[in-house]
Amino acid sequence: MSVKVQIPLPLRGSTGGLSEVEARGSNIREIIGDLEASYPGIRERLFRGDEELNRFVSIFVGGRDIRLLEGLETTVREGDEITILPLAAGG
């Protein structure tokens, strides 16, 4: 399954400045694993330990918070848009 992932500003250091990248996987956990393979360092920024997502980021699939779905096990479909979003500062 190939999906588009929106990369927020704080993580673009890992993607060479790209704000949108492609990734493969059947659920969010696999997508993040694939992102890490392409853009090393990104997983460490998203995860606390091995199993838990850092609590200052939210991930959305097709515009819905994965906490309202199946969390990291949320399945994705071909062409889905994934948004990774940390809380933004600046004013």
Place this chain on the structure above:
Amino acid sequence: MQSHTDRYSRQIIFPCIGRAGQAKLGKSTVVIIGCGALGTVAAACLARAGIGRLRIVDRDFIEYHNLQRQILFDEDDVRNQIPKAIAAERHLRKANSSIEIEGIVADVNYRTIERLVAGADVILDGVDNLETRYLINDVSLKHRVPWVYGAAVSSDGMTMNIIPGRTPCICCLFPHMPASGRVPTCDTAGVVSSAPFVIGALQSVETIKILVGAEDVNRGLITIDVWTGAFQRLQIGDSPSPDCPACQGKYEFLDARFGARTTSLCGQNAVQVVIPGDTELSFEELARRFQEIGQVSYNEFMLRFAVDGYEMVLFPDGRAIVKGTNDESVAKGLYAKYVGM
């Protein structure tokens, strides 16, 4: 002779506000915390829309690099060293003399915030750091006052409404603050003025909607990128999270269990800033950001960064010593601005 009574006619014709909505706005109090780009845009919109009482709180003075996006200020304000809150009040009085506008020069922290937001029907967030936003979140939930979150940096921005008891709060969505040093700020990542303009404008209309009792108040998280033209409304759920400590009445920022601690270092013209929690600063990453805006050098033990006539010495655990001031709010402000909190 033109009449003042005509002032809101175009807004009254708009059916979602109407005469009844306008009357409600006139009886309302909005507190704007932070008067930078978001705050000036929102203050301008709300003062002109006829909010009865507008309180604008900010701790800073105006600098030339603010003029690019902080639309209420001008070069005279910079030359005369007018605080932002006072300049905003003066300029807005000329735009609308029929409402009460109060500019307050103050640091918003756990000791001052409840007094500063007293009487607010809505709190509008125009601050430049996350710590104050979590504090606003606490005070909003404690006193059941809606607040409108907004943030803008680079060409990105986001906004959401927090209506206590009815919507998720910031803590429901983002239970932990990101570690300091990992949050892009306008001073390190830059900002295109259109990003805060759009977000400030959206915050203003949501404030108006809440005040007139509109049923279609935004219940999502809106994100924008003005450079690419991408706009999204993300679904964040219909109600507060049952696991959220703040929604259960644990106000960790208001009770000062979290948040930066500052200590003036006696006789040294320096202030120490201590960040709670497990922070590990990446000097390499910070140095890359800082070299564009000041002088920076580092080794494995500390990073030195000279900017704005101050020197900041940072340690890997996030602690900082800010030299060149005894003022704790100045030190905290510099930390928020450049390292991020």
